[in-house]
Amino acid sequence: MAKAIVEIKNVNKFYGDNHVVKDLDMEIYEGEFLSILGPSGCGKTTTLRMIAGFEQQTDGVITVEGERVENKEPFERNVNTVFQSYALFPHMTVHDNVAYGLKMKKVKKAEIAGRVEDALSMVRLEGFGKRYPAQLSGGQRQRVAIARAIINNPRVLLLDEPLGALDMKLRKQMQIELKNLQKQLGITFVYVTHDQEEALTMSDRIAVMSGGVLEQIGTPAEIYEKPTTKFVADFIGETNLFEAVEAHVRDDGTVCLNAEAGELTGADPRFSAAELVYLSVRPEKTLASESPVTGFSLRGTVRENIYIGTVVKSTVVLQNGQEIRVSSIAGAPVPAAGSARYIHWNPGDAVIIHSKSNTILDLMDSLDLGAYVAGGA
Amino acid sequence: MQDRHTFRKKTVPLITMISPVTAWLILLIALPLLYILVISFCGTDDAHNIVFHFTLKNYAKLFDPTILSIYSNSLVIALLTTVICILVAYPFAYIMASTTPFRKTLMMIFLMLPFWTNSIIRLYSWRTLLGTNGYVNLLLLKIGLIQQPIEMLFTRGAVVLGMVYTLLPFMVLPLHTVIDKLDGGLHEASSDLGAKPVKTFLHITLPLTAPGIFAGSIMVFIPCLGYFFVSNLMGGGTSQLIGNVISRQFKEAFNWPYGAALAIMLILITLLLVRIYTKTGGKIDDLGVM
Amino acid sequence: MRKKRKAAAKKYTSRVFSALVYLFLYAPIAVVILFSFNTSRRNVLFEGFTLDWYKQMATNHALLESFGNTLAVAGVSTLIATVIGTLTAIAMFRYKFRGKTIIDLLLYIPVVIPEIVLGIALLSVFSLVHVPLGLGSMIVAHVTFQIPFVVFTVRARLSGFDRSIEEAAMDLGANRVRVLTGITIPIIAPGIVSGAVLAFTLSIDDIIISFFTTGARSTTFPLKIMELVRSGVSPDVYALSTIIILATFVVVLISQISVYKANQRALKSKYKEKQK
Numbered sequence: 001m002a003k004a005i006v007e008i009k010n011v012n013k014f015y016g017d018n019h020v021v022k023d024l025d026m027e028i029y030e031g032e033f034l035s036i037l038g039p040s041g042c043g044k045t046t047t048l049r050m051i052a053g054f055e056q057q058t059d060g061v062i063t064v065e066g067e068r069v070e071n072k073e074p075f076e077r078n079v080n081t082v083f084q085s086y087a088l089f090p091h092m093t094v095h096d097n098v099a100y101g102l103k104m105k106k107v108k109k110a111e112i113a114g115r116v117e118d119a120l121s122m123v124r125l126e127g128f129g130k131r132y133p134a135q136l137s138g139g140q141r142q143r144v145a146i147a148r149a150i151i152n153n154p155r156v157l158l159l160d161e162p163l164g165a166l167d168m169k170l171r172k173q174m175q176i177e178l179k180n181l182q183k184q185l186g187i188t189f190v191y192v193t194h195d196q197e198e199a200l201t202m203s204d205r206i207a208v209m210s211g212g213v214l215e216q217i218g219t220p221a222e223i224y225e226k227p228t229t230k231f232v233a234d235f236i237g238e239t240n241l242f243e244a245v246e247a248h249v250r251d252d253g254t255v256c257l258n259a260e261a262g263e264l265t266g267a268d269p270r271f272s273a274a275e276l277v278y279l280s281v282r283p284e285k286t287l288a289s290e291s292p293v294t295g296f297s298l299r300g301t302v303r304e305n306i307y308i309g310t311v312v313k314s315t316v317v318l319q320n321g322q323e324i325r326v327s328s329i330a331g332a333p334v335p336a337a338g339s340a341r342y343i344h345w346n347p348g349d350a351v352i353i354h355s356k357s358n359t360i361l362d363l364m365d366s367l368d369l370g371a372y373v374a375g376g377a
Numbered sequence: 378m379q380d381r382h383t384f385r386k387k388t389v390p391l392i393t394m395i396s397p398v399t400a401w402l403i404l405l406i407a408l409p410l411l412y413i414l415v416i417s418f419c420g421t422d423d424a425h426n427i428v429f430h431f432t433l434k435n436y437a438k439l440f441d442p443t444i445l446s447i448y449s450n451s452l453v454i455a456l457l458t459t460v461i462c463i464l465v466a467y468p469f470a471y472i473m474a475s476t477t478p479f480r481k482t483l484m485m486i487f488l489m490l491p492f493w494t495n496s497i498i499r500l501y502s503w504r505t506l507l508g509t510n511g512y513v514n515l516l517l518l519k520i521g522l523i524q525q526p527i528e529m530l531f532t533r534g535a536v537v538l539g540m541v542y543t544l545l546p547f548m549v550l551p552l553h554t555v556i557d558k559l560d561g562g563l564h565e566a567s568s569d570l571g572a573k574p575v576k577t578f579l580h581i582t583l584p585l586t587a588p589g590i591f592a593g594s595i596m597v598f599i600p601c602l603g604y605f606f607v608s609n610l611m612g613g614g615t616s617q618l619i620g621n622v623i624s625r626q627f628k629e630a631f632n633w634p635y636g637a638a639l640a641i642m643l644i645l646i647t648l649l650l651v652r653i654y655t656k657t658g659g660k661i662d663d664l665g666v667m
Numbered sequence: 668m669r670k671k672r673k674a675a676a677k678k679y680t681s682r683v684f685s686a687l688v689y690l691f692l693y694a695p696i697a698v699v700i701l702f703s704f705n706t707s708r709r710n711v712l713f714e715g716f717t718l719d720w721y722k723q724m725a726t727n728h729a730l731l732e733s734f735g736n737t738l739a740v741a742g743v744s745t746l747i748a749t750v751i752g753t754l755t756a757i758a759m760f761r762y763k764f765r766g767k768t769i770i771d772l773l774l775y776i777p778v779v780i781p782e783i784v785l786g787i788a789l790l791s792v793f794s795l796v797h798v799p800l801g802l803g804s805m806i807v808a809h810v811t812f813q814i815p816f817v818v819f820t821v822r823a824r825l826s827g828f829d830r831s832i833e834e835a836a837m838d839l840g841a842n843r844v845r846v847l848t849g850i851t852i853p854i855i856a857p858g859i860v861s862g863a864v865l866a867f868t869l870s871i872d873d874i875i876i877s878f879f880t881t882g883a884r885s886t887t888f889p890l891k892i893m894e895l896v897r898s899g900v901s902p903d904v905y906a907l908s909t910i911i912i913l914a915t916f917v918v919v920l921i922s923q924i925s926v927y928k929a930n931q932r933a934l935k936s937k938y939k940e941k942q943k
Contacts, residue, residue, distance in 0.1 A: 054565050056670055071670060074568040081569045087562035091584045100580070101570035152570065387762060390843055394758035395770070397751045398814065402773040405811045409788035410776070416791065469688050472681045479927075484685065486923045491692050493915045496872050497889045498908040501900055502698040505710045512712075542691070603781030606874050606893060620783050620875075627787050627879060637791070640784045647780050661775055662819075 002029035005188050006051060006156060011060030013046055013212075020046050022212040024060070028156070028190060033182050035191045035199035038209035039235070044192045047209070048158050051190065052081045065155060075104070079156040080149035084164055086141045088133040094120070094144050095129035101152040119151040122181065139170045146181070156188045163198065175202055196236050200224065208232050230353055233280035240286055240324050242279045246271055246352075254295065254347040261318045262297035267347040270354060278353040283325040285349035288316055288341040298343035300324060302335045316341055410644075417637035425631035435638035444622065444639075451618045454533065455601035458540040459548075459594050465541070466548035466593065467586075473549075474556040485553075492546055500539055500610050504530055507538075531613035539611035540601050547600075548593035551663055555589030556582075592663040595654050599647050619643055696912060703905035710902065724903035733891035734907060740802060740877075740887060741870035744809035749863040751810070752817025757851060759818075760825045774815040785812060786879035793880065800882035808880040809873065813866035820865060824858025 006028035013021035021043040028034050036044040049055040050062060053074035062069050069077055080101070089097050098119055102112045120126055123143035133141055142162060149157055162178075163171045179202050182189045193199050199206050200220045207217040208231070215229045216222075227233035234241055242264060244257035255271050257264045257279060266279050288302070300318040312334050316324045324343050328334065335341050417435055420428045438444065473484045491499060506513050507529040514526040529535055559582065567577040605620035614621075619639060626636030655661065698710075706715035724730065755774075759767060777785055789808045790800075798804050828851075836850045837843075852859070874889045881890065892904060 052565075052569060054568075073573075073670070074565065075571045075573055079569075081566070083562050083566055085560065085562050087560065087566035089563055089566070089581060089585075100567070100572070104571040104573075104576060148566075148570065391758055391762050391764060394754040395764070398755040398818075399766075399770065401751060401811065401814060402770060405789065405792075405807065406773050406776055406785075409785075409792040412792055412795065413784075413788045465688060468684055472685055482923070482927050486920070487689060488692070490916060490919055491696060492872075493868055493919050494696070494872075494912045495889060495892075495908060497874060497892045498699055498900075498904065499695045501892060501896065502695040502702070502710075502905075505698050505702065506694060508711055510711050542695070545692075599779070599781055603783035603875065605783065606878075609893070610896060620781070623783055623787060624878070627790060633787075633791060636787060640787055643781055643784055651779055661779070664775075664779060 002032065004028065005030040005065060006190070007061075007063045007066075008047070008051075009061045009063075011047075011050065011057045011062060013043070013050065013055065014058045020212050021050075021057070024212075024214055026207060026214060026217065028188060029205075031186050031188055032204040033179065033189045033191065033202060035193055035203040035206045036209060037193055037196060037199040037206050037235075038215075039194055042209040043212040044194075044209050045160055048081075048160055048190060048192045051156070052079055052158050053077050078154055079158055080152050080154040082145050082149050082157065082159040082162045084160045084162065086133075086145040086165075088141055088144055088148075090133055092132075093129060094125065094131050094133070094136070097133070097144055098129075098148045098151055100148065105152075115151055116147075119147040122150070122184075123147045123177075138166055139174065142166065142174065146178075150181070150185060150187075154187065156190060157182075159189060159191045161193055162191075163193075163195075171198070178202065200236075208235065210235070225351070227280060227351060228353060230278045230280075233278065233351065233353060238283050238325055239280045240283065242322075244277055244279050246273055246275050246277055248273065250295070255352070256295065257352075261320045261322050262299070263295065264298065264350075265295035265344075265347045266350040266352045268352040270352075275354065279350050280353060281345050281350040283313065283327040284311075285345050286324060286326045287344050287346075288314065288324075288326050288335060289344065290335075290341065292342045293344040295347070296342065296344040298324070300341055300343060302337050302339050302341055304337055305334050316343060318343070413637040413640055416634045417641050419634045421632055421634060425633075427633060435635045438635060439638060439642060447617045447622055448619060450533070450616060451602050451620075454537055454540065454616065454618065455598045457537045458544065458601050459598045461537065461541050462545055462548040462593065462597050463590060466545060466552050467590075470549050470552035470556050470589075473553055474559070488546055488549060496543055497606065497610070500543065500607065503535075503539060503542065503611065507535060530611065531615050533612070533616045535611040536608050536616045536618075539607040540597075540604065543604065543607060544597045544600060547596040551592040551596065552586065552589040554663075555586045559585060588659060588663070591654055591657060591659050595650060595659070595664055599650060602643060602646065699905050699912065700909045703902055703909040705902055708901060710900065710905075720902040720906040723901075724906040727903055730888075730891060730904065730907060733886050734888045734911075736802060736885055737871055737887040737889070740805050740809060741867050744806045744813055744870050745863055745867045747806070748810045748813035748817050748866050749859060752814045752862060752866075753821050753852070753855075753859050755814070756818045756821035756825060757847070757855075760822065760828070761830075774818055777812040778815050778819075782812070782873075782875040783879075786876045789876070790879040800880065801885045802881075805877055805881045805885070805887075808876050809870045812873075812876060813869060816865050816869065817859075817862035820862035821855060821858045824855045828854060 004027040006026075008024050008026040008028075011021060011024040012019070024043075024047065026047075036047060038044045046055055050057050051064070051069075053069065053072060053076075056070065064077065064079060089100070092100070095116055098116045099112045102115060107115075116129065117126070120129060123146050125140060125143050125147065128136070128140065128144075133144065136144065142165075145162065159178075163174050166174060175198060178189075178191075191199075191202065200223075203220055205217060205219055206223050208215040208223060210231045216227065216232045218226075223232060224236055227236065230241065233239050242257075242259040242261065244259040244264060246268075247256045247258050247263075249271055250256055250265070254265050254267050257266060257277070259279070264279060292299075298318055300316040303315045303317050303323075305315075306313045307330065310330055311327045312330050312332075314326045314328070314335065316326060318324060326343070415429075416427055418431050418433070420430060420432050420434065422428050473481055473488075476484070505511055508514070509526045509528060509530075511529075513529065514523075517523045518526065563581055563585070564577060567581045568574075572580065602618060603620035603623075605618055605624045608614075608616055608618045608621050619642075623636050623639045623643070626632045626639065630636075651661070651664075654664075701713055702710050703720055704716050704718065705713050706717045706719075707713075755770070759770070786808070789804075789811065792798075793800060793804050798807075832854070833846050833850060836846045841849060872889065873887075874893065877887050877890055878893070881887065886894065888907075892900060895901070895904065
């Protein structure tokens with residue numbers, strides 16, 4: 001098992017009455033590329049800024065390399081940050097910007113010159129030392145910001161949506177470069193982003209946050225294939241989500257669930273009768289057939305088919321109005337719009353998400369649904 | 378046809394809008410300044426009338442030792458005032474820039490409020506405060522800082538105090554503008570790269586706010602040379618400025634050509650300072666307008 | 668916790684420092700107000716409370732006349748300077764023309780050069796062409812230094828002005844004058860108002876230019892005080908000043924609060940739009 005380099009234990013952050021980070025527990029391993037992913041306002045940037053030392057947690061402990069850091073100023077921490085706005089010093093040349101950290105550590109001038117050159121060549125900016133930030137393109141500024149941080153040999157590099165200001169093409173290119181750089185340097189990257197595609201392609205692990213809460217942390221495959229919360233299932237990729245109540249275990253070991261739209265089937269060893277759960281199934285795992293399939297009673301009408309290169313995305317509207325997305329590989333037979341279809345899936349492809357908390361809201365939700373199920377039965 | 382169209386569309390409205398200001402600027406700024414340049418090379422007759430014959434004697438008189446000492450006194454007062462204004466206004470502007478929007482508005486209103494009211498009377502009441510039996514002396518005696526009342530009025534120090542009092546906002550405003558615009562991210566970046574607060578200030582904050590310091594210095598230094606009423610009120614004639622000498626030539630001695638020569642020197646000093654300011658990257662637009 | 672203590676110390680130092688600066692700014696004002704109620708004629712120490720100086724002030728015709736002059740000069744000069752300055756700013760924003768840079772340069776002169784230079788230059792020219800010195804000459808002189816401030820303030824407001832609004836008005840059938848009075852001026856009105864207010868304050872508080880351009884028989888309030896300094900300013904001047912100061916404070920505070928509230932409202936509606 002990898003060694004933790006950053007440990008966040010039971011950390012809370014309040015801005016006045018605003019609870020922006022809630023009971024956060026997270027371990028960041030040495031040498032990994034960890035993305036903190038979430039919509040804006042989810043507390044991801046605050047978390048990063050607490051690690052960097054720009055924000056002080058209200059309570060809880062943050063350690064870097066086993067040392068508690070709450071009393072360390074940003075300039076005393078062995079982590080460096082690549083800022084969203086780059087924060088390049090406008091009155092200094094690229095060289096002076098990159099040299100700044102070493103100058104603060106009183107490294108000898110001759111050594112600084114060499115290391116700046118190395119750092120600049122690492123981000124492919126050889127020969128740009130004499131320019132000023134204003135004379136660079138967005139992508140070049142981004143590279144300077146990275147060089148300025150990595151030249152200090154930080155144990156952890158914090159990146160706050162560093163590619164947010166770049167256009168699509170440059171973003172893709174920089175994603176690959178960043179990933180390569182991280183492998184080459186072998187240091188820990190903590191990367192804050194709201195772009196799930198970016199997080200999925202670059203990261204070793206992803207921490208998904210929402211409303212100040214860590215929803216799930218795991219490898220991209222785990223996050224995508226085995227979401228443990230409704231939020232993660234919904235937020236990452238496209239999915240068909242059903243609110244359902246577990247009814248009983250069938251003879252073949254699959255679980256029968258009741259949802260508003262009808263009966264569905266999943267596979268889950270953690271069966272508990274009458275528990276409110278969410279069932280998530282990806283569009284590419286969702287099937288639409290002409291005749292009913294055992295264990296499912298989801299009947300709907302095909303509304304439209306959209307061709308997107310390699311796949312066809314169909315929308316099927318169930319009788320209760322819920323829209324189901326089905327994607328199939330282009331070339332396979334496509335149901336005509338207006339035709340009736342039965343939605344089903346391979347029980348093993350569906351993920352059952354057990355609700356973690358028992359907040360009032362959840363309770364009310366389940367009561368509501370219970371009433372419906374009772375009425376329908 | 379085309380020409381008539383342009384004429385109606387552009388020339389007529391332009392001339393209507395621009396002719397009043399053109400007349401005003403030429404008749405009341407350009408000509409008067411040229412006129413004092415002309416009379417600075419003239420002499421006077423016994424009845425103090427200007428005699429139009431070329432002479433350099435007004436300029437020669439500028440090198441009179443008493444005048445030179447007044448020049449140096451003027452410059453010292455202006456320099457002291459500027460330095461003190463920077464030392465007070467910088468932290469003040471910094472505090473103002475880093476507080477909440479509501480407090481910032483409040484601080485700004487209460488900074489400017491006194492300057493909407495008569496400056497002479499506010500300056501005059503310093504005489505009450507600073508007098509030998511005034512409240513400042515009483516306070517200092519009470520806390521035992523001094524044993525005897527000290528003479529504070531009618532000194533160079535009092536003139537500098539009056540100048541600082543009158544001109545402080547002109548230093549705060551440009552400084553606040555640059556400090557407020559400062560990207561907080563740069564601060565964090567510097568700290569993140571290992572710079573202690575003092576270093577961050579020296580390497581990042583100070584260079585980036587230097588334009589505000591320069592603009593404020595120009596806006597404080599130049600008026601200082603001419604504000605003769607501050608010297609009259611606070612210095613009581615002990616600490617003469619260039620402005621006092623000029624004013625005397627026009628209102629008492631009636632040697633206008635000599636006064637004009639002194640004023641031309643003042644213009645040259647001003648132009649030199651503004652030139653240095655623009656050469657170092659300052660913008661004229663940042664001067665003067667509140 | 669070390670960090671928290673540091674932050675607290677910083678906050679404390681900031682407050683003390685700001686308080687000292689405001690003490691410096693307001694102590695003389697407090698003296699003016701306090702001594703307007705002082706029983707002693709000598710402005711040295713406060714000896715007892717009286718309203719006599721306010722009664723005396725009300726019958727001091729010379730003093731009241733000087734204040735009336737100040738208001739008259741400021742009012743008339745502000746009106747002229749605002750009209751000329753606004754037209755200039757609009758013309759310079761709209762058109763490119765020969766001599767524009769010269770006008771620009773001339774506008775900067777009164778802002779940058781010491782006031783005393785403009786004062787003596789105007790005095791010299793007035794006497795050359797035998798303009799009688801008095802309220803009229805003072806008004807002309809005040810307009811001269813006010814114009815640039817109005818131009819710059821209005822120009823700042825114009826810099827965010829979308830010219831296609833004017834074109835749209837013309838497209839809908841408004842002629843040039845209607846566009847100017849019905850569209851352009853209302854839109855830049857806040858700039859014009861703040862330019863006028865600035866011009867008015869500069870005029871009301873002016874000492875140096877007035878000192879050189881007024882005649883013996885028409886003095887303003889600041890000049891009157893200068894005159895009285897030699898013989899000693901009696902507390903009735905403080906009484907009048909107190910009234911002026913308090914009136915100014917009330918007006919400025921009310922206007923600033925309404926500006927602040929308007930800004931807050933604008934911010935809030937922007938925020939709401941964003942949320943939608």
